[in-house]
Amino acid sequence: MIQKIVDQASRFFVGALFIFSGLIKLNDPIGTEIKMEEYFEVFAEDFGSFFLWLKPYALEIGLTLIVLELALGVAVLIFYRMNITTKVLLALMVFFTFLTFYSAFFNKVTDCGCFGDAIKLTPWESFTKDVILMFPVLHLFWYRKRYAPVLYSREGHAVVGGVTIICFVVGIYAIRHLPFIDFRAYRIGNNIPQQMQPQEQPVFEYTFKQNDGSLIKSEKYLSDTLTYKYVGVEQLNEEKTKAKITDYAVYDADGNDITQSTFEGAKLLFVIYDAGKASVKNMDKIQQLIKGLEGKVDMMVLTASGAAQFETFRHEHQLAVPYYFADATVLKTIVRANPGITLWVNGTVQGMWHDNDTPTAADVTALIH
The missing domain is CATH 3.40.30.10 (Glutaredoxin)
Structure with missing residues (x-):
């Protein structure tokens, strides 16, 4: 009974997350291209110029990975050819986990682009997400030979093949026009100067030690040094004090800021x-x-x-x-x-x-x- 619950939980969690992540990126393949170019540039510096040869193909590589992510998500949900599906799934997860760990540990790419511009994750949050996701993926891989497909072979081929074709068509359309849903700070309706300002004023939480040794937290600095000994301070809303746009600048031919x-x-x-x-x-x-x-x-x-x-x-x-x-x-x-x-x-x-x-x-x- 427990085994079946874990099987179904792993199936739906992995399938739904891959589909959700893939759909967000399929909405904006150019954003994935930009992220791939960042990775290729970083890898070229650290591992060799081979990765610069891949940079001109960042859009094609990015779109292929997006479609693969979506196709795998659907394949997992219908238990389609799980022997090969889970092998590809595990390989992709190892690849993604390496990227997010590399970005986090060496502080190379500050946003992995896992969920496009819709949901921003820090490098360590992205890595943690991949580590958590690895457990149900490993479970599916380990028991891959016992899963019975939901559909007959012909219907399974049609579903996965149809999803792949539709995703390529939708992705190409988004490339040739604009994202269907715009999550960027420059989207229609936004005021750019406002987006260049902090969203909130910083809020700090101070920690003090009282005479009895207990700790107390306060949003105000306690100046009574006889009663309270200052320990440290933490900013509670650091992310919200950052402007959404920090790098927009325009210059004329003489270098004047206009x-x-x-x-x-x-x-x-x-x-x-x-x-x-x-x-x-x-x-x-x-x-x-x-x-x-x-x-x-x-x-x-x-x-x-x-x-x-x-x-x-x-x-x-x-x-x-x-x-x-x-x-x-x-x-x-x-x-x-x-x-x-x-x-x-x-x-x-x-x-x-x-x-x-x-x-x-x-x-x-x-x-x-």
Whole structure:
């Protein structure tokens, strides 16, 4: 009886968690790509340049891992070919546990991206989560040969194969457009200057030892040194005192900080973080948008490309818009497209578009007034 309870608990816990984690990342494959690039850069420094060769394929590798995670979650729930499913599951868990331990112990990647931007975990929280998850995974692996599949072979193949195909289609759609649900600090409706401020003022808890040797905690510092001896202090809301956006900054060609000006009035920002990799198939639509808004809306391009490279790109595609510079990772976070378009009015995000969904001038002006 107990064995069956553990079997079912392990099955549903592992399957549900893998599906939940996979769906969050499938919503935003570009976010996983960014995280994979971080890991490849760190591994290249520590283990060799081989990992830099993988960096150009971070998106494909990330999407494949996401789909694999979802397919494994479904496979576990229906006990599909558990001999091979649990072997792949265990291998994936060993891989994830190594990544989270490496990140936590060496403080290399401060966010593993396990649940995308929806749920932020510290490196040690991510590692702890993987260690806990390893127990039901090991249980399923150990008893893998005794589980009877829920479906017949043909139906099982159809379910797992169908899930795999659907997940690839959904992931590719999210890449070619924008995330279905936006969990980022730059999402529509957010005011960027507010996101750059701490959420709360710090709250401290002081620990004192009384004359009888007992400890007492207080949110105020007790100045009576005859009665209380100071022991230490702990900040209770450290995470909430951190701003959600800490790295947004924009500079002109002379290195002058013009960040504040991006929050003044209506600004249509064209984000082209890498001119060398930017899609150009919709440049005609972007050119029409620029012409339609000329004299009506303040427009600017934000890029992480070098000045010479972007100047060439700008003239080649007739982008009659001033350009400024920002960090590439920040630009990828602002909008998951290259190029991407976002409308800010007094610092509040009013619109966001992938270049495949380039708006008309009327669409933009309707959001301003």
